[in-house]
Amino acid sequence: MQRYFLNADGVLNQHYQIIDKDDIHHIKNVMRQNLNDQFIVNFDNAVMVGKITEIADTITFHTIEQLDIQTELPVQVTIASGLLKNDKYEWMIQKATELGASKFIPFISDRTIIKVDDKKMHKKIERFEKIVKEAAEQSYRQVIPNIEFVKNSKALVEKIQSFDHVFIAYEEVAKSGETKSFVNALNSVEQGQSICIIFGPEGGLSEQEVAMFGGQTIGLGPRILRAETAPLYALSAMSYQLELK
Known part of the structure; x- marks a missing residue:
């Protein structure tokens, strides 16, 4: 599942927008994602799964699941x-x-x-x-x-x-x-x-x-x-x- 970064604190069952132009281009034209498709979002405080709810000049998504993962070095x-x-x-x-x-x-x-x-x-x-x-x-x-x-x-x-x-x-x-x-x-x-x-x-x-x-x-x-x-x-x-x- 594709992963993106968002400079914000994430809360479950809330809506957020992706406004970065490169990310929007990647979601629309590279991954060709549609409504209800999912991706992973790295928030400042958590990693969550987001479901796309609107595709326009920005990408709106709804957080549906928090993931318990660790991919960073211990130092x-x-x-x-x-x-x-x-x-x-x-x-x-x-x-x-x-x-x-x-x-x-x-x-x-x-x-x-x-x-x-x-x-x-x-x-x-x-x-x-x-x-x-x-x-x-x-x-x-x-x-x-x-x-x-x-x-x-x-x-x-x-x-x-x-x-x-x-x-x-x-x-x-x-x-x-x-x-x-x-x-x-x-x-x-x-x-x-x-x-x-x-x-x-x-x-x-x-x-x-x-x-x-x-x-x-x-x-x-x-x-x-x-x-x-x-x-x-x-x-x-x-x-x-x-x-x-």
């Missing part, structure tokens, strides 16, 4: 990653959303290749938000990951102070042959905590950045991963450690 994982060239960052956030990331912090690292100004970055963020929303709907997420751009590594340092854990994916750890740092780091994580994992762009993080961030450096296995692959590896490992074992 809140933020991926702070240096911006990547071409469409690699878009691909990464799409897949990372499917794997359970709760927030993305793109930043300009010392070794970031691409150049962006404020106007271009605003448009990029709008596109990123659309990508993660669609990925969250497709993967039956209960929340849409937030995206917050920071201009440089120094600004990122301020953002990471509030996390329970900060891990830095550093390729020099992997090159040294160390394979237990990530496992050991995850063993210290408790359910409900917030984690920020920092990844570099193409070329990785500089030594100065690693020292500046001050978190725990981790390796992601014996192989050196591409910048767009490393966050997905980390999220998969966390899912296994925290959800599947």
Whole structure:
């Protein structure tokens, strides 16, 4: 059953409207739904089944059932990653959303290749938000990951102070042959905590950045991963450690 997000608290046996143009187009023209068809709605406080009661410029639906489901990771994982060239960052956030990331912090690292100004970055963020929303709907997420751009590594340092854990994916750890740092780091994580994992762009993080961030450096296995692959590896490992074992 198709899933949509509505920024409101849901109550059973009440009527609501979907006003988002992309969602309306998807319901009408992609899914070709009709009166009395059903879909799942992620409200701010609950997940419910809605039955369509009117199709016009907006979609009106009636909540008929509350669902008791849990599709989120037991911890809140933020991926702070240096911006990547071409469409690699878009691909990464799409897949990372499917794997359970709760927030993305793109930043300009010392070794970031691409150049962006404020106007271009605003448009990029709008596109990123659309990508993660669609990925969250497709993967039956209960929340849409937030995206917050920071201009440089120094600004990122301020953002990471509030996390329970900060891990830095550093390729020099992997090159040294160390394979237990990530496992050991995850063993210290408790359910409900917030984690920020920092990844570099193409070329990785500089030594100065690693020292500046001050978190725990981790390796992601014996192989050196591409910048767009490393966050997905980390999220998969966390899912296994925290959800599947």
